Amino acid sequence: MKEMLSKITEDYLYRLIKEEKRIDDRDMFEYRDMEMEVGQIEPAEGSARVKLGDTDVIVGTKMEVGDPYPDTPESGVLTTAAELIPMASPEYESGPPGEDATELARVVDRGIREGDAVDTTELCIEKGEKVWVMFIDIHVLDFDGNLLDAAGIGAMAALIDTEVPASDFEEAEKEEDYSLPIEHTVVPVTFTKIKDQLILDSRLEEEKIADARLTISLNEENEIVAMQKGLRGVFDYESTKECINKAKEITSETREKVLNACDRENL
Amino acid sequence: MKEMLSKITEDYLYRLIKEEKRIDDRDMFEYRDMEMEVGQIEPAEGSARVKLGDTDVIVGTKMEVGDPYPDTPESGVLTTAAELIPMASPEYESGPPGEDATELARVVDRGIREGDAVDTTELCIEKGEKVWVMFIDIHVLDFDGNLLDAAGIGAMAALIDTEVPASDFEEAEKEEDYSLPIEHTVVPVTFTKIKDQLILDSRLEEEKIADARLTISLNEENEIVAMQKGLRGVFDYESTKECINKAKEITSETREKVLNACDRENL
Amino acid sequence: MKEMLSKITEDYLYRLIKEEKRIDDRDMFEYRDMEMEVGQIEPAEGSARVKLGDTDVIVGTKMEVGDPYPDTPESGVLTTAAELIPMASPEYESGPPGEDATELARVVDRGIREGDAVDTTELCIEKGEKVWVMFIDIHVLDFDGNLLDAAGIGAMAALIDTEVPASDFEEAEKEEDYSLPIEHTVVPVTFTKIKDQLILDSRLEEEKIADARLTISLNEENEIVAMQKGLRGVFDYESTKECINKAKEITSETREKVLNACDRENL
C-alpha cells in the first residue's frame, strides 16, 4: 500500500525546492516545531515523546537484570527495537519489523552505543554473571517524515530520564534507584537530498521525492560517532563534509533542547 | 475458504427458527446426544472425548515439572491451547492458531482458571522454585457447531480424569501418582441468538446464521465464574439474566453427566 | 517458480535414456567428476566442499558445549540442517527450510546417525550434565542435481576433518583439541529411476523427468545403515536388491576418495 504523490504535486515540490523554498515556508536547514515531553510514561524507566511537526514518536526504556554477552562480561546489555505500527501511516503494516523499522532501530542504536551515551560498564552488577539489560523501544504514533531524528532525539532524552530500578530487583544488590550513568549526549541530524538540494527535517511529501539522506550523530564534543547514508541515491564526498559542518551547529542546538526538557542535574 | 449457506437454506432456517423449530426437531434448549469417553488416551495424564452430535472434540492433559510464575510462586501453572485442525472442517487451515482457536482456548481456560476448578496451590512442589505445569490441549476432530461447550465440558472431564504423574518425575518428590486436586466442577453452556430467538447447542448451519452467542460457566454452587459474548451481534441485559437462569438448570444436568462419565470417587 | 523442461528437451532425454545414453555421454552408473576440498573453512571445526560436475555443496561442522537429551545422558548431540539458498537455483526461495531441504537434512542425518559414523558416547563430557553439541550445516551453492550424494559425502568428509575445539571451552575439561572420534565411514549413493532405467548421479535435467530415486547409505563393512525412496514413483522389490548390490561397489570407491581427500591418519 505504498502511496504515490500525484505528478502535479511532485512537479510542484521539485519547483519549490529548485527555488530553495519549502511547502511550509521553512528554511532549508530549519527544524519544524520540536515538542518534547519527558518522563510521562510511568511504567517505563525513562521515556520521551518527541513531536517534529506532525511526526510523533514515543521512546521508552525498560531495564531488567540478565546475563552479559560472553565477550563483554563487564558491560550491561543494550537493545533497541522500533515498531512502525500501522496507526502511524497507511503504508505501515502489522507484523514483525520490516527493513525500514530495522534500519531505524539500528541507526538509533549505533548512535547511542558507538557514542558511548551510556556508561555500560557501570551497568555490570557481577562480572560475567549478571548485568543490567536495557531495552529502548521506539513507538511511532504519527508519521510525517524524519523519523530518524525524532527517534534518535527521543532515545537520548529517554536515556537521560531513565532511573535504574535497583529497588525492584533483589539481584541488583542496591536498595535505591539511581539515574542512568550518562557519559555522552549524542544527537543525530538527518540531511535529505532532493536533486542537488540538501534540506533538514524533511516532511513526508519531501521524503517521497527524496534521492538520498545522510544521518550524522555527534556528541557534545562535536565528534562524529555514527553516520548512515540511506535511500537509493548518492552523495559526493564534498557534500558529506558540508553536512558535517552544518551538523555541528544544528546538533548543539538540539542538545540544548534535550537537556532543557530533561531537567536532570547530574550531567 | 469460508463456506456460505445458500439463500434458500438460509431462508428455510430463519423460517424454522421463527416457528421455534429446529432442523433436527430438537427443542430450543435441548442438547444433541452427548457422548463422553474418558481416559482413553494412555500417554495423556487425563483425557476426554466429547461428541455433541457430529461435533467431536478430544481434550488431553499433560503435566511436567517447571518454574512458577514470579507473581504466583506458590501455584502450579495452567496453559490451555486449542487447535482447529483442518481435518475438522474445510474452513480450517493449517498453521498457528487463529483468532477463533485463540478465543476458544481462552474461554475454556477462563472457566477452569477463574472457577478454581483445580486447586493450583496443591500443585506447588517447592515455593518459588518448582511447580507442576499443566497443559490442556483441545483437539477438534469434527466440527458441527458448539465447540465452546464440547471443549469446555471435555476440559473439565479431562481434569477430573487426570493423574498427577509424580512417579515419573524425580523432582516431584513424591513416589506415587495421585488424582489431580479438583476444587470445583465448572461447566459451560452456550446460548446462540438467531434474530430474537435463543437456542442451545447450535449446529453448524445454525451458527452460520447466528447473530451472537453467550457462554456462561457455572460451578456446582451455581456461581458464575466466566462469561463471554461472541460474534458481531448484541444481547440486551434482560436476556443475559434469562440465560443465567436457564444456565443453572442446564449445567447441573451436564455436570451430572461429566461426573458419571469420570468414575472418580474422591470428589 | 518451478522450471519446466520444454516438451522437445523432455522427449530427447527420454529417447536417450531408452538407448542407455546420457546427455553428457556418461555411463548409466558413472559419477560426474567429483572434486573435494576439505578443511578450507577456518572458522568451522571441520568442512568439506564437494562438487559433482556443477553441483556445488559446502558442509561445515560447528561444536559447542551443551545439555544432553534426557533419554541419552551419555551421548553428544548431533543436529543436521540444510539450506537450499536461492543463490543455488532459480527455484529456491528465501525463508525457512521447506520440505525438500528438510528431507535432504534428515536423510544425511540418518546416514550419519544410524551408521554410527561418530562415536557420540565419546562426546559426553559429564554424564547427564554436559556434552558436545555438533551442528552439521549443509550449504548448497550451485544446484545441478544429486544433492543427496554431494551433501552426504560432504558431511562424512567434514566429520572426518573435524577437530573438537576443547581448548576453546573451559567446560570441556580438556586442554587440547582432538580429532572427532569416527567409528564408521558412511557413504550414500542415490539411484534415479527414469521410466524403467536406473542411473547414478543424476543431473538437473534428468531429475526433472525422474520418477523415483533410492538413496542407500553403506558403511565400510557394506552394511546398510539408511535408505530412502523419494519422489512420486515406485520401485519394485527386485530392483531395490539390484541397487544394493551396485551400491557396495560404488560406495567403496567413494569412500576411498573421501579418505584420500581427508588426509587423516588415525582412522
Next chain:
Amino acid sequence: MGSNKDIDLIEDGKRLDGRDFDELREISIDAGVLKRADGSAYLEWGKNKIMAAVYGPREMHPRHAQETTKAVVRARYNMAAFSVPDRKRPGPDRRSTEISKLVSEALEKVVFTENYPRSVIDVFIEVLQASAGTRCGGLTAASVALADAGIPMSDMVASCASGKIEGEVVLDLGKNEDNYGQADVPVGYIPRSDELCLLQMDGNLTQEEYEKAMEMSIDACKDIHEIQRGALRERYSTELQEEEITKASEGVE
C-alpha cells in the same frame, strides 16, 4: 482475577484511592489528535493512556477477506513495550488477539458497514500506559476515533467494567483491585439501543452480584457516552473556530 491474597482494598466504606463503590476513575478524551489517520482519539482513564486511530473505509487486502455486501471492521489492540512494569514483548499474543477480536465484533454493530462493501475499516488501539481496564478504554476511544473519521454510525459504544472486591460490587476496578479482586465484568454498551455489544466476566459472582454489577456499568456507560460526545463537540468546535479564523483572516486580506 488475581491470586486472592489478603490485601485490603476497602477502608471505611471507600476504596483505597478514595473512590465510592460506584465511582469512575477520571476520564478525558481528545478527538482528532493524529494527522495521518482518518480519525483518532486520545484517552486518559485513571492512569491508562490509550491512543486510537481509524483508517478507512479502504479496500480490503487480502482480497479473499473482503465481504461482498459490507465493510469489515478490523480492530488491532496492541500494548507498547513500555506500557507495563514488565516489558511487553512486541507483537500480538493470545490476550491481545482475543481483545482485538472482541473489539472488532463490538464495533461492527454500530457502524453502517453495508455502505461500504468490499472495504475494511481499520481500527488501531495502542496502549501507551496500562493500568487495568485497557480493553474498555480502548473500545471507548475507538468509538470516538470512528466518529472523528466521519464514519456513519448508529451510536458510539461506551465501555466500562465493574467487579467485586472484598465481597463488594464496585465500578471500574483499578490496578490493585484488578489484581487482588474477585471478579471483573467488562461491558460494551450502546446507549441508543440499550444493548450490550461486549460482555465478558471472570471471577466469581452470584446472579445478584452480576445484576448489581451490570446495572452499575450500564449507568456508568451512559456517563462515559457524555464524555465521548463532549470530545467530539470540542473537536468540531475547534474545527469550526479554525474555519472562522481562516475566514476572518481571509476577510482581512
Next chain:
Amino acid sequence: MGSNKDIDLIEDGKRLDGRDFDELREISIDAGVLKRADGSAYLEWGKNKIMAAVYGPREMHPRHAQETTKAVVRARYNMAAFSVPDRKRPGPDRRSTEISKLVSEALEKVVFTENYPRSVIDVFIEVLQASAGTRCGGLTAASVALADAGIPMSDMVASCASGKIEGEVVLDLGKNEDNYGQADVPVGYIPRSDELCLLQMDGNLTQEEYEKAMEMSIDACKDIHEIQRGALRERYSTELQEEEITKASEGVE
C-alpha cells in the same frame, strides 16, 4: 534406532508382548467416521490410535501450486500434543514435515490424479495416540479414507514396517522394539502392481537381513490390505443397510 541399551526384547523365541517374529500387532479400521470430511478412517494398530480424513478434489490454493494436468495429493501428518509421553509442541517439526512429504508421494501413485487438473486432494492424518509405526498406520488409514471419499484409485496402499531386534528380523516393531532395536524398515506397498511406494530404513542390516525384512513386510501388507478392504465393505454394507431402512420406512409412510 535407539541407544542400543542391553534390554531383552526376545524371550523363549517370542517377543515380549508374546508375538511371533512375523506377527503383526492387532489392527482394526473403521471407514467413514467423520461427518465434515469427504472421506475418513479411524485405525487402531496395537496401541496406536490414528484418524485420517480426506477433503477434495477441490480447488488448489495457493494458485501457483496448481498443476495444470493433474491433481496434487497433499498429506499432512500431525501428532496431537497429548499423543506421546512427553508433550508434543503443536505445529509441524522436521520429522512430521518429512513424513508428510513421503506420505504425499506414496499416495499420489495410486490416485488417478489426471482426472482432476488444478485440484488438490488433502489428506489429514492425526495421531491421537502414538506407539511406534505411526507413519505406516497413517498411510494405511489414509488409503482407506481416500477410498471412502470415492476418489478413483488403482489400489489402496498398505503399509507396515519390519526391523531387527537382538539380531533377529521381526515384523512390525512395537514401542520398546523401536526404541531399543537395531533397525527399522517402513514400507508402503501396492498389492495390485507389486510395487513399493514408500521405503525407508535406518539402523543396521546386512543385505540378507534386508531381504528377509522386506519379504516379511510385503506378506504382512497383503494381510493389511485385506483389513482395509474389510473396512470398506463394512462401510458400504452399513450404508446399504441404512438406505434399505430408509426405503423401508418410506414404504411404511
Next chain:
Amino acid sequence: MGSNKDIDLIEDGKRLDGRDFDELREISIDAGVLKRADGSAYLEWGKNKIMAAVYGPREMHPRHAQETTKAVVRARYNMAAFSVPDRKRPGPDRRSTEISKLVSEALEKVVFTENYPRSVIDVFIEVLQASAGTRCGGLTAASVALADAGIPMSDMVASCASGKIEGEVVLDLGKNEDNYGQADVPVGYIPRSDELCLLQMDGNLTQEEYEKAMEMSIDACKDIHEIQRGALRERYSTELQEEEITKASEGVE
C-alpha cells in the same frame, strides 16, 4: 566498535599483520564461477570468502512489489552457519536485514533499472568465511556478478572501509582491528561519477580523521575497481579462448 580493551594493534608503525596504514589486505576475484546463476563472482579478501550471484532481470514476485517504470534491485546478504567462530543461526537477523537493504540501495544507482520495468534483479551474497569487512566484500563481489550477468550498468561499485585504531586512521580494518578499534567507515564508491552510494560510520572520529579516512577509502576503491575489471577481463578472455578452442576443434572434425 569493540570493547576498547587495551590491545596493541600497532607496532613500529606497522599493523600486526605487517600492513602499512593505507594498505589493503589481499583481494582476489573470480567471475562466472556458478552455473545456475545468471552471473556470479567469488571473492577472497584477506580471510573473507564470499560468493555473489545474480538472477534476473526476471518477473518480480510478489506482484505488488513491482515498480511500473523500472526494475528493483533486491540484494540478500547471508552468512553461512559455519562462517564465524560462534555458529550463526540460519535465517536473517537484524544486522543482515540492514546490510541487505543498504547493498540493494547502493547497487540500484549503477544499474540501468529503467530498462526492465516490473522486473527484479536478485543479488545473493553468501559469506562463507567472515573476517571483518564482509559488507564491503559482498558489495564489491556483487558488482562483478552483475556485470558477469550482462546487466547494463553505468559502472561497478567498489567498496572498502577505513577506520581508526590506537588513534591512527588506517585502511581496511582486519578482524582484531575491527573488534578492538575505535571507528569503522564502510564506503561504497562509484569511480566514474565520483559518488558515494554506501556510507556508514560508527565509533568516534573528528572531522579531520573522517576526511583522512574517506580519502584513503576512495583511493583504495579505485584500486579495487581495477581488480574488479581484471576479474571481468579474465572471465571474458577465458570465454573467448573456449570459443576459439571450440571453433578450432570444429575445424578439425
